[in-house]
Amino acid sequence: MSNELSTIEQHVLSDYKYGFVTNIEADEAPRGLSEDTVRFISAKKNEPEWMLEWRLKAYRHWCNMTIPHWANIKYPPIDFQDIIYYSAPKQKVTPKSLDEIDPELRRTFEKLGISLEEQKRLSGVAVDAVIDSVSIGTTFKAQLAELGIIFCSMSEAIREHPELVRKYIGSVVPITDNYFAALNSAVFSDGSFCYIPKGVRCPMELSTYFRINAENTGQFERTLIVAEEGSYVSYLEGCTAPMRDENQLHAAVVELITMDHAEIKYSTVQNWYPGDKQGNGGIYNFVTKRGICKGNHSKISWTQVETGSAITWKYPSVILKGDHSTGEFYSVAVTNNHQQADTGTKMMHLGKNTRSRIVSKGISAGVSNNSYRGLVHIGKNAADARNFSQCDSLLLGDKCGAHTFPYIEVKNNTAVVEHEATTSKIGEDQIFYCNQRGIDTETAVALIINGFAKEVMNQLPMEFAVEAQKLLAISLEGSVG
Amino acid sequence: MIKIKNLHAGIEGKQILNGIDLDIRPGEVHAIMGPNGSGKSTLASVLAGREDYEVTKGSVEFLGRDLLELKPEERAGEGLFLAFQYPVEIPGLSTINFIKTAVNEVRKYKGQEPLDAVAFLKLMNEKMALMNMDKTLLSRSLNEGFSGGEKKRNEIFQMAMLQPKLAILDETDSGLDIDAIRIVANGVNKLKSSDNAILVVTHYQRLLDYIVPDFVHVLYNGRIVKSGSKELALELEEKGYDFIKNENPTINEPAWTR
Secondary structure (H helix, E strand, O other): OOOHHHHHHHHOOOOOOOOOOOOOEEOOOOOOOOOHHHHHHHHHHHOHHHHHHHHHHHHHHHHHOOOOOOOOOOOOOOHHHHOOOOOEEEEOOOOOOHHHOHHHHHHHHHHHHOHHHHHHHHHHHHHEEEEOEEEEEEOOHHHHHHHHHOOHHHHHHHHHHHHHHHHOOOOOOOOOOHHHHHHHHOOOOOEEEEEEEEOOOOOOOOOEEEOOOOEHHHHHHHEEEOOOOOOEEEEEEEOOOOOOOOEEEEEEEEEEEEEOOEEEEEEEEEEOOOOOOOOOEEEEEEEEEEEEEOOOEEEEEEEEOOOOOOOOOOOOOOEEEEOOOOOEEEEEEOOOOEEEEEEEEEEEOOOOOEEEEEEEEEOOOOOOOOEEEOOOOOOOOOOOOOEEEEEEEEEEOOEEOOOOOOOEEOOOOOEEEEEEEEEOOOOOHHHHHHHHHOHHHHHHHHHHHHHHHHHHHOOHHHHHHHHHHHHHHHHHHOOOO | OOOEEEEEEEOOOOEEEEEEEEEEEEOOOOEEEEEOOOHHHHHHHHHHOOOEEEEEEEEEEEEEHHHHHHHHHHHHOOOEEEOOOOOOOOOEEEEHHHHHHHHHHHHHHOOOOOOOHHHHHHHHHHHHHHHHHOOHHHHHHHOOOOOOHHHHHHHHHHHHHOOEEEEEEEEOOOOOOHHHHHHHHHHHHOOOOOOEEEEEEEEOHHHHHHOOOEEEEEEEOOOOEEEOHHHHHHHHHHHHHHHEEEEEOOOOOOOOOO
């Protein structure tokens, strides 16, 4: 026992692998936020009048809101006037194919291990790559279009499919929803739009890699996925950001909508820069993700592997409006060094016979804090609703914290709500046992962590599960002696 | 194979081993017996390299190398195996994945290529047949929800898979009924060869009915106070550990050497 502390202290987190800056001239909005900034962004994107009005409404609402402080996280006040709200890589012409993309940008993606060419040719994954704010390449669009699937950047969707965007944007996360959602609605720069028509099963994983690049640029992504009756889509969002000394703000909004018998599976692997070992720098990640099971027998499933960011404030939720609809939330959140995560979900049971399942695995190391915050709400009309929640925490060392804040509101007495929670520590005994079988400590920790997170990892699409496993091991490198 | 000389060790400043001398050669089975607190499990832990224990004096040579200089995983790589008294549970990690990792890490240490899936499966099936191992056990999480007997059998199965030079069985019989002891002991006996050696650490004589030792040593207050053939174990069983004390009021007789 006496050795544990010192060995943990001795070890250090490996340097952030993705810390590099791409040198591309940026086309930026002036620093700060005002109605003019909102107009600038809207004009830059050639948006229709209704979109600008929508943004301005959000902006005016945001001006009267105050930043929330209820989460179990601490950070210095954010100066919203010191952020650049729009930054687009300058390109001479709009690229028609991947070959026309700035080679510098291409190299960035290659360093991240996402070669668009590779992706295009081999993996069968359509990648909508986002650098800073503008979508620079969309693959597989033609193949998807044949099935009637729309998968494009949000800016393009606003131009090409205004009726769909106008109908659904803000319908799940209204502009007044919360401080960060209002901010996003005012200044969102780009994001992904995805529409699966009736009865279509999307034949491939749709995937977006977000990347924050220019310094002091807040990134405000907006994603909207609509699955029409009887359709299915699996969507993966992966994120990496280069190393920065100053904190960068990220406030995304994701909205999902499923109609009768439709299903959306949304998976996230997030490994943004967590800050250095002293807690300097790192991404502030304030995200609003919400889906609505609008139709009967529909399903929304969130799976997230959160290893990065200095602060994670994120509660992917499901509104179970349709009868017999199902919501799922599978989460692995890892915090190391000075990282703070306050994450969980909300399951709002409104329809009859609705089901929800929550599996949350928190792993804390260093001096980090990891909180699960979840709400299970059973409305008065939600007869025979069922929920099962399981929240497990794993501690590495004795300077980190794990917290669980489950809220349960039941307004219909036919509901069955179950909650289980455990907290455990990686034991020296477990590590020694592995050592004695010839397995070194790093590998042993990886085995134990992946065992702990297995139930969630199993939910990830196969090709990303392996990557996510490696990511877990990397994030915790050296955190146990 | 292993030469332990004047080994002193303790934990958190408390001295437990007070000069152990022991020499084990290939093909031999040694048993260490002793009352609770005599240092049996400490000896097993020190040899396996558990960090909590501090060696204050003495040396251990294992296959020509200074064992005490090696990390636990290197000792395993060199061919030292400890069957734990309390095998740990690792939820979510399948037994088979764990064993495969262990086998390949040991191979890596020896500079060998990792076994591919086919070769591993072949080895596994062979050893499973040898141990009468239930296949379903291997797909379950490591030791999680295993009965006492299943855990110990899993230990011996791992021993079969890793094929160590020296296997230390730490209280392998504790918590087992007589049938389970017989199964585990049969497994050990099948693995015995002229190339490897076994050190059985036990409180009771009964395990030695099945794993017959060439030498029996009595550990008392951190020293080997008496050594003999397997009959010594029977004598201990009959008379209890007190007879050692009565026989040697000073407990100062020179430690057993070959």
